[in-house]
């Protein structure tokens with residue numbers, strides 16, 4: 001069995017690569033190192049330094065003929081997508097379409113897409129949310145992830161492409177980089193360990209910051225592996241528990257025993273107030289549910305950053 005992982009030098013992609021190799025699969029990576037890190041690249045994988053939008057990527061897929069494609073490569077910063085919507089559309093839209101078009105030319109068993117549960121829904125009154133509500137993303141990044149899901153649905157319906165789109169909450173854990181201000185746990189962990197003040201973006205009528213569904217990396221990898229055998233469709237991958245930014249800060253401060261304080265700032269454009277994901281569909285369809293609670297996940301993550309010696 002062979003799998004191709006786009007973004008395999010990144011945070012989530014590199015953990016997928018490691019698990020697939022552990023499970024005995026042959027693995028090919030395509031990554032242009034936009035935010036990827038060379039120390040994340042598993043030496044047992046075959047690595048192509050390529051952009052997912054390139055013709056060369058299309059040709060690599062036809063040559064390698066993977067059984068599975070795990071597509072994690074993306075522009076994934078909300079603020080950057082607000083400033084640069086064309087770039088976001090190009091990487092996420094055209095890049096994904098290029099991979100889908102190549103997938104139709106080979107005997108692919110499954111296309112597993114890293115989507116977002118964090119920003120695809122927009123503002124919702126009822127939380128935790130299920131997958132089948134009306135989607136009104138409020139930032140270009142969420143719009144392009146929805147575009148990709150719609151392309152996948154179209155190519156399944158009309159051309160028989162098997163796919164699973166996994167809508168992750170806020171993923172955290174070892175190897176997360178904070179290149180684009182994503183990953184608040186990583187940002188706070190690094191800042192507190194360097195004795196630097198943190199920032200909390202908050203609404204006047206919602207002190208403590210945004211509420212998010214934080215899911216630990218190994219649970220996300222379990223979901224990707226389980227999705228290899230799932231029915232085609234879209235699934236939330238979170239914990240069904242909401243945590244606000246201030247409580248993250250407090251927990252990290254308690255674990256590290258470091259208190260730096262934080263600055264309170266107004267919310268940034270494109271950021272929704274609250275999102276919590278109902279994960280019962282993934283449980284019912286492919287028997288996945290999260291195993292690591294946030295305290296445990298943060299302790300492992302903090303140990304990792306402490307030992308990085310940055």
Ligand SMILES: NC(=O)c1ccc[n+]([C@@H]2O[C@H](COP(=O)([O-])OP(=O)(O)OC[C@H]3O[C@@H](n4cnc5c(N)ncnc54)[C@H](O)[C@@H]3O)[C@@H](O)[C@H]2O)c1
Pocket residue numbers: 006007008009010011012013030031032033034035036037050051052053071072073074075076091095114115116117118167168169170171172177182183
């Ligand atoms: N981390 C999260 O909390 C989170 C939440 C929801 C969804 N996601 C999705 O999961 C996926 C992976 O996120 P991550 O946190 O691992 O990010 P990451 O930045 O660590 O990894 C992305 C990888 O994709 C590569 N890449 C980017 N543009 C590329 C291009 N044009 N061609 C080839 N490679 C390219 C980067 O170099 C990097 O190695 C993304 O699709 C993201 O939208 C992540």
